[in-house]
Amino acid sequence: MKPESFTRLCIPPNASLHDALARLDATAQGILLVTAGTDGVTGRLLRTVTDGDLRRAALAGVEAASPLSVLPSHPPLTVGLQATQRDVLALMDAHRIDHVPVVDAAGRAVDLITRRELSQRVYLSSPHLGEDEVGLVQEAFSSNWIAPLGPHVDGFEQELAALVGVQHAAATSSGTAALHLGLRLLGVGPGDVVLCSSLTFVASANPIKQLGATPVFIDSEPESWNMSPQALAAALATLRAQGITPKAAVVVNLYGQSAEMRALLPLLHAAGVPMLEDAAESLGASYHGQPSGSFGRLAVFSFNGNKIITTSGGGMLVSNDAALIAHARALSTQAREPARHYEHVEDGYNYRLSNVLAGIGRGQLRVLEQRVQSRRAVFEQYRQALAGVPGLRWMAEPEGHRSTRWLSAFVLEGEGAQARRDALLDFLERHNVEARPVWKPMHLQPLYAGCRYFPHAPAQGNAGPPQVSSPPSGDGPAGRPWGLTHDVSRALFEGGVCLPSGSNMSAAQRERVCELVARGLELMVQTA
Template sequence: MSGREQQYVQEAFATNWIAPLGPHVDAFEQEFAALVGSRHAAALSSGTAALHLALLLAGVGAGDDVLVSTLTFSASVNPIVYLGARPVFVDSEPTSWNLDPALVSATIERKVRQGKPPKAVVPVHLYGQSADMHPIMAVCERYGIPVIEDAAEALGSDYHGKAPGTFGKAGIYSFNGNKIITTSGGGMLVSDDADFVAHARKLATQARDPAPHYQHSEIGYNYRLSNVLAGIGRGQLQVLEERVVARRRNCAFYQQALGDLPGIAFMPEASWGRHTRWLTVITIDPAQSGTDREAIRVALEAENIEARPVWKPMHLQPIFERYERSGGSVAEAFFRDGLCLPSGSNLSEEDLERVVAVVRRGF
């Protein structure tokens, strides 16, 4: 926390706006939309809830195919399955580790020829860096396929000067406790389509019709953000840039201190935009280094330092392995060799030096 959040939380208590909705929710939506450059936003209970509503409103339903990054967390995929649709996992490209536009294009064209075009495409902007959106948008626009961007990990980054999450039909963000800013738990759905966001707000409040009595003409959900948590979010928004600077500083420190080690490489920063370095991620080539990702992770854990492997690709997950995939070897290599180093915005230089010392001993 920055300390600024307390003012808004105190306002929520002083005015007795505790339950979902309220002035902080309205203000948080407006401030967030302005920050990312979207016309409309709806504050929700999680990024997963936002993705669920966005896919539902994009028309995804039972039996539909939805293209999605395989190198991601399961929350990017679960809402597809909630709706009875089928994820089609698409591999990464090495420039940004994100969704491969060439594979997206080839998969869409193949499915169009088969008479079953995908119902939506979900690019995931991984670890604080945007996917290469221009070619992805071009092929999706050619075939009229809506793009729902999962920007949960990428708030504060940009792609040719524009925020990821604002290219497609809708974008979703997460304020979970581990994200670059947090409301402890929460999410946001953004879109330039006013009706789309208005409908999302309705569905998120149990789909109550505008009547003096309780009336419902469609199924709804309890997905709205509380006024208290929105107050925390307003305070966090004010320090987003500070958080990005701190995360990038962590990465620069690691690059300077570890870059000379044999077989080590850092997740690249693509030429098309700013990487927030939400997480600093390295790969370790065992053939060159004499060690591997898991040995270094265990060595860090022995010193009470948490590091984690790169996301295990979704096509390798037991719950999803039966679904179709396009490629996969690139994401599998990142998982095999990749390690996420401690990256918190509040890490001290002493903390970073401690991590570096353990990693260097492992080499």
């Protein structure tokens, strides 16, 4: 409910039963919150009133002009601001009630949870199937092509390559598998150094470590939230001075938006470092008219269940280099040699996508542009609805970019951003809305403690190259990278929120999220 809608639920004890009945009809929530004081808003919660309470009073002969204070006293059943959704539901079930007020430390009503909303979860990014997928999967069953490989796999590869504007593609069991294959094809192995965006999901970095190489993490730039060209230049210069040439660079396109390729590619080309473009989150995006996933020597996509299109699980490795993709196909089918028997000269993997799932993917590709338009519309509705909220900055769409808005993300700025972020996430979860923090950067992850990290900008007057290592503890002041004033990815994580962004969200769900975010942010101000 909107902030003003919640205020309308609050009523003073001197209000008449007649006024309470009219307020119940107007608010249509089935409950009012009787609070001390004359304004019915700022005082301590005294009790709740339902239409049942008013009916019983009328049957007992209480005059309609009588104040609410004449009703039998019932201490309210409430929860505090730290209560979880489970706590609320347990209280509802124990007392067979459908509404639970939330009170602050002073006992003032600040929120209301209803059973109805607890039965209607809003997901962050749920799968959205079209009309063709069932028929394509049925075709796979009818033809008995249900194992890995088959005509749907061939078709999916060809259709995605054409959509992205590359010549070759290999369908894999996951985006992570595609990343692993891509790094191996670029020759990454023990002792190598690989540059990697820090603000990303851990799957971008894990294959580097699993191949025995060492990741060096690169900060984001403030506008697009993707890899900072300034930080990349500093990393390349520092490593070059130390006689190190990175074997590859994993450049992530975050939350449906391409990185600044016009700035990043020349730096990598000059240093002789091939790019593996992690476009797992950005299928359907473009950068100055060129599709995301068409910039790197190799690029990967993900079709996990939460992505803009899905095969339930799957990925794709793409390139204009036919030899690389041919080698990828061989490695992904256990690297079997073309012999009558099972002959192997190198180790391979079971990484190919099944024909059944590829059928789903082909159907999903047909509705990709619709899904992009829907997610962009979700973002725009959020942006407009929350335009007046101070200290809230949306992930920008810089000139030349077309983002899919796979996830609608914003950052809360200013002091105490992380505490306010967590309070908002708790508030939304209490109302059965799934929202998430922005990715925790890799240089703050315990798994990568001690790895080198290059920030967007060093501390002013800081002598020496702008690089740091993260202490083992990634959280709190003690874990801040040494000597930094502009660690962009850390700030984005500490204040960043990803809202429900599914292309299948209903108008009512989108409005509900807008109202709850506004109410949750206002609540922080009230209870500060």
